[in-house]
Amino acid sequence: MADPKPGNAAPAKKAATGAYTPAGVSPNRRARRKYTVRLWAVRHSRFFEWFYNRFAAAFLLLHPVWKFFGYERVERPITFVERHVKDFLFDCRMCGQCALSSTGMSCPMNCPKQLRNGPCGGVRANGHCEVEPDMPCVWVQAWKGSRNMVRGDAIMNVQKPVNQSLRETSSWLRVTAEAAAAREAAAGKDA
Amino acid sequence: MAHIDENPLGPHLPLDPLPGHSSLGRLERVLRRGEFAVTAELNPPDSANPEDVYQRAAIFDGWVDGINAVDASGANCHMSSVGICALLTRMGYAPIMQIACRDKNRIAIQGDVLGAAAMGVCNIMCLTGDGVQAGDQPGAKPVFDLDCMSLLETVRIMRDNAKFLSGRKLTTPPKVFLGAAINPFAPPYDFRPYRLAKKIEAGAQFVQSQYCFDVPMFREYMKKVRDLGLDEKCFILVGVGPMASAKTAKWIRSNVPGIHIPDSVIARLEGAEDQKKEGKQLCIDIINEVKEIEGVSGVHVMAYRQEEYVAEIVHESGVLKGRQPWKREPNPVDQLVAERIEAARSGQEQDQQQMAQKAARQPH
Numbered sequence: 001m002a003d004p005k006p007g008n009a010a011p012a013k014k015a016a017t018g019a020y021t022p023a024g025v026s027p028n029r030r031a032r033r034k035y036t037v038r039l040w041a042v043r044h045s046r047f048f049e050w051f052y053n054r055f056a057a058a059f060l061l062l063h064p065v066w067k068f069f070g071y072e073r074v075e076r077p078i079t080f081v082e083r084h085v086k087d088f089l090f091d092c093r094m095c096g097q098c099a100l101s102s103t104g105m106s107c108p109m110n111c112p113k114q115l116r117n118g119p120c121g122g123v124r125a126n127g128h129c130e131v132e133p134d135m136p137c138v139w140v141q142a143w144k145g146s147r148n149m150v151r152g153d154a155i156m157n158v159q160k161p162v163n164q165s166l167r168e169t170s171s172w173l174r175v176t177a178e179a180a181a182a183r184e185a186a187a188g189k190d191a
Numbered sequence: 192m193a194h195i196d197e198n199p200l201g202p203h204l205p206l207d208p209l210p211g212h213s214s215l216g217r218l219e220r221v222l223r224r225g226e227f228a229v230t231a232e233l234n235p236p237d238s239a240n241p242e243d244v245y246q247r248a249a250i251f252d253g254w255v256d257g258i259n260a261v262d263a264s265g266a267n268c269h270m271s272s273v274g275i276c277a278l279l280t281r282m283g284y285a286p287i288m289q290i291a292c293r294d295k296n297r298i299a300i301q302g303d304v305l306g307a308a309a310m311g312v313c314n315i316m317c318l319t320g321d322g323v324q325a326g327d328q329p330g331a332k333p334v335f336d337l338d339c340m341s342l343l344e345t346v347r348i349m350r351d352n353a354k355f356l357s358g359r360k361l362t363t364p365p366k367v368f369l370g371a372a373i374n375p376f377a378p379p380y381d382f383r384p385y386r387l388a389k390k391i392e393a394g395a396q397f398v399q400s401q402y403c404f405d406v407p408m409f410r411e412y413m414k415k416v417r418d419l420g421l422d423e424k425c426f427i428l429v430g431v432g433p434m435a436s437a438k439t440a441k442w443i444r445s446n447v448p449g450i451h452i453p454d455s456v457i458a459r460l461e462g463a464e465d466q467k468k469e470g471k472q473l474c475i476d477i478i479n480e481v482k483e484i485e486g487v488s489g490v491h492v493m494a495y496r497q498e499e500y501v502a503e504i505v506h507e508s509g510v511l512k513g514r515q516p517w518k519r520e521p522n523p524v525d526q527l528v529a530e531r532i533e534a535a536r537s538g539q540e541q542d543q544q545q546m547a548q549k550a551a552r553q554p555h
Contacts, residue, residue: 113293113319113333117340117393118386120319121374121401122448130448131322143379156385158393161297161341161356 045105045145063180079170096166102154104145111138116159205523214368216313218257222426228489230257235269244278254502262291266326280311283519291320296336308365311522316370317342340393347394371395375412376451384415397426399491404452406480422486429481432493434470437461478508
């Protein structure tokens, strides 16, 4: 767009129209957010990639612990921690199937269209969102973030449609359980 | 002489499948033969009168290879793309059915794909769709269950693996030619070619671009696309269209998301005496420029509310090179329908008793 409206006018205007907004995607909530932490996380995507790899390895090491208590029983506390940590860092929407490693550490569920495969054609010339004019496009940020990452080319992979039944569940535990299962299957094959 | 895309046994018969083709449609045949294709967009009516659709389609007769049936473009409410396609296929036009992810979830979309293919739709175009804020009903609930990429993959799985997304089997898969949209004129510019690569990987066989007014920018994009070898994996149709006036162009630039119009274009329109004529000439000039770019397989003419100019634009730019697109696409069920109408016309009296007995003897 030639000259985007500055400030938070657009979400406020949208809210005034009475437009439907799904829970957790409230324009008012957006207006309050400054996107600062989210953008900072994208700028440091390489650090987060490194950190997450360590973190995932640690979680996998703890697999016997999770198994001892039972994955279902640790689900609630882990989800609690995961929600708050990722909400602070990435404005996480708890889709339960985290794609941050493939999206340059910019959460694709913050896109008003919840696109998981790249930007729509409506991105403004200044790199802001078509629907929320004061929000930097999630996917412009994702592309920038992915360029800093070692495995940034994961952004080229076609993502599966979101499984809505996994919402509000822990992505960390699921990844760990799947990795453990894969490891056991590989061990079983070798033996 | 028989048209090259005619069944040798008669023009009223449906076409035979060709090896390597995924649909029975003529758009795919034209593109795969390496001819320069022309498609146009039908302005969907705000009425329940089929005549409106037929009239608007008749303008394109013999000038285009496919008619896009838009799915509430710009999030404005119109006759549905499924409805338009039902009417168009009945009259023997070749529609390109657009599906936007904004209004339907994966259950509705997969059902529509099967229905469309059964009606004789050979081309399906998968879009994300504009946000609801852009349209006349900003209070609507945006669905966006799938995105354009997963929609492409879904339809491709239905066609190639004969399965729903859930894995349930289809008895007859939909034979469709899959399309997608590209917008090289929106940031992040350097990601756009890779996004096309993703779309091709997901199943796109042809793409139509957003309005192209900035030819140097498009050339830059195509250079990258050729470097990646994408122009060989998919047919690229450039979106073009006439602007009615400088005022319209300015309005579009600041109000329609995703359309990039450089200042030079507006200046050229403003400087002209007859702005409408100049807009048409500009469109022809852009067509003549982009058709020379390597890797471009056709143009997609979007002449919103100026549909009557499409024939003129196509004729004056000479992109068809004397070729005449077919006018009538036979539907596989045409014969069945004709027989049925004939039976109804002959006015045989139906014996309810006899019919009930017949039905009872034919359990399925």
